[in-house]
Amino acid sequence: MTSYAIIVAAGKGARAKRDKDQVPKQYVKVGGKAVLSWTLESFLTSDHIDHIQVVISASDDDLYQTVLHATQDNCHLANLAKTKLLPPCHGGSTRQLSVFAGLQALKNARPKDEPAEIDHVHIHDGARPFVNNDILQRCEESLIRNRACLVGMPLSDTIKRTNNLEEIEVTLDRTNLWSAQTPQSFQLPFILTAHEKAHAEGISDFTDDAAVAEWAGATVQMVEGSRNNIKITTQEDLTMAEQTLGQFSSALLTDIRVGTGYDVHAFDPGNVCIIGGVAIPHDKKLKGHSDADVGLHAITDAILGAIADGDIGTHFPPSDPQWKGAKSDIFLKDAVRRVNDLGGKISNIDMTIVCEEPKIGPHRPAIREAIADICSISINRVSVKATTSERLGFTGRKEGVAAIATVCIRLPEYD
Ligand SMILES: Nc1ccn([C@@H]2O[C@H](COP(=O)(O)OP(=O)(O)OP(=O)(O)O)[C@@H](O)[C@H]2O)c(=O)n1
Numbered sequence: 001m002t003s004y005a006i007i008v009a010a011g012k013g014a015r016a017k018r019d020k021d022q023v024p025k026q027y028v029k030v031g032g033k034a035v036l037s038w039t040l041e042s043f044l045t046s047d048h049i050d051h052i053q054v055v056i057s058a059s060d061d062d063l064y065q066t067v068l069h070a071t072q073d074n075c076h077l078a079n080l081a082k083t084k085l086l087p088p089c090h091g092g093s094t095r096q097l098s099v100f101a102g103l104q105a106l107k108n109a110r111p112k113d114e115p116a117e118i119d120h121v122h123i124h125d126g127a128r129p130f131v132n133n134d135i136l137q138r139c140e141e142s143l144i145r146n147r148a149c150l151v152g153m154p155l156s157d158t159i160k161r162t163n164n165l166e167e168i169e170v171t172l173d174r175t176n177l178w179s180a181q182t183p184q185s186f187q188l189p190f191i192l193t194a195h196e197k198a199h200a201e202g203i204s205d206f207t208d209d210a211a212v213a214e215w216a217g218a219t220v221q222m223v224e225g226s227r228n229n230i231k232i233t234t235q236e237d238l239t240m241a242e243q244t245l246g247q248f249s250s251a252l253l254t255d256i257r258v259g260t261g262y263d264v265h266a267f268d269p270g271n272v273c274i275i276g277g278v279a280i281p282h283d284k285k286l287k288g289h290s291d292a293d294v295g296l297h298a299i300t301d302a303i304l305g306a307i308a309d310g311d312i313g314t315h316f317p318p319s320d321p322q323w324k325g326a327k328s329d330i331f332l333k334d335a336v337r338r339v340n341d342l343g344g345k346i347s348n349i350d351m352t353i354v355c356e357e358p359k360i361g362p363h364r365p366a367i368r369e370a371i372a373d374i375c376s377i378s379i380n381r382v383s384v385k386a387t388t389s390e391r392l393g394f395t396g397r398k399e400g401v402a403a404i405a406t407v408c409i410r411l412p413e414y415d
């Protein structure tokens with residue numbers, strides 16, 4: 001089964017424009033990044049999405065390139081984009097026509113020899129930057145039982161209907177009333193056929209895909225969304241998004257922290273050493289409870305040190321059998337998550353590996369890339385150095401490998 005996403009971003013954003021020269025809302029920067037970049041990032045990093053089709057306006061090709069460039073700044077996102085992101089396609093004059101264009105592009109892009117029946121598609125507004133992996137997971141779970149679902153929220157305000165003079169005609173019963181959000185998720189062949197049928201009949205003004213599915217006769221299941229999953233529609237929404245996402249803006253990260261980490265692992269008979277996330281062929285291995293990646297352990301401890309949150313053993317006790325043979329990127333990712341939870345960012349990592357063997361130099365680019373990828377930072381923020389200890393001490397006697405790391409982290413000023 002392959003899960004596709006279509007992100008529609010071909011609208012003009014007229015209701016959000018302050019003046020006619022302002023870029024469409026999906027390209028307005030909030031919290032230092034375009035609205036569409038935040039949306040795209042949620043889909044790139046979601047483990048529920050395999051491929052992403054973005055639908056843009058033909059007049060926004062250059063603006064979309066700036067979104068792609070921003071993705072390239074982050075090694076982790078750049079790698080995800082390489083495997084997940086399909087070339088963009090051009091949308092139409094209504095949202096429905098843009099989704100139709102996205103579905104046609106997917107139809108052409110997906111492998112013809114694989115059955116489409118089992119594929120899923122999540123259709124999402126580029127202008128909804130607060131979507132997250134939990135919401136996508138709920139959609140995926142719903143598609144196990146349903147061919148069509150959409151996220152939404154039960155209405156919580158009292159609902160009035162007015163006449164054209166904005167005078168109340170009636171107070172409606174809000175029981176069973178929901179506001180529709182996106183993603184709206186479907187078994188791919190079903191929604192493809194439904195959109196093709198609507199298109200063939202000249203209908204182009206359904207405001208969402210659930211309406212297309214209802215029109216085609218499907219039962220559409222409601223899935224719980226989130227009050228935060230708003231669509232940026234007006235200037236006020238952009239201001240609110242800036243307030244929420246702006247807290248991640250680097251300008252506010254003025255609390256500079258530094259941490260150091262040090263680790264040692266001894267050699268055992270073997271044929272590969274894992275160092276800095278890279279498997280280095282050698283006639284020995286490093287001995288340890290996990291994969292004994294001395295480099296990632298030193299960096300993990302440096303990060304935990306900078307945020308004063310214990311050390312690797314506090315969070316992953318070597319006495320716990322579940323970490324036996326574990327890949328050390330789990331530990332490092334957890335430390336990075338702790339930084340993110342504090343609203344912080346890693347500025348740079350500098351690691352030195354001390355050993356007579358194996359030779360680190362040839363593997364240095366791969367190690368830098370692996371660390372940047374695990375930490376979701378640009379490779380030019382990662383330095384890896386190596387030295388021997390001039391045949392002195394345990395590293396000099398080729399008994400093992402040591403690593404020392406220094407990390408600088410910026411946190412929001414909070415005390
Ligand atoms: N022809 C269109 C119209 C809308 N959309 C996308 O559909 C989503 C939701 O639409 P909406 O909020 O109505 O966006 P706009 O049409 O851009 O807004 P407005 O009506 O204010 O111009 C947005 O991500 C928008 O870019 C699209 O891809 N193609």
Ligand SMILES: C[C@](O)(CO)[C@H](O)COP(=O)(O)O
Binds near residue numbers: 095180233
């Ligand atoms: C699809 C949608 O986001 C569901 O709420 C919405 O209908 C699209 O935006 P529009 O303002 O209705 O065009």
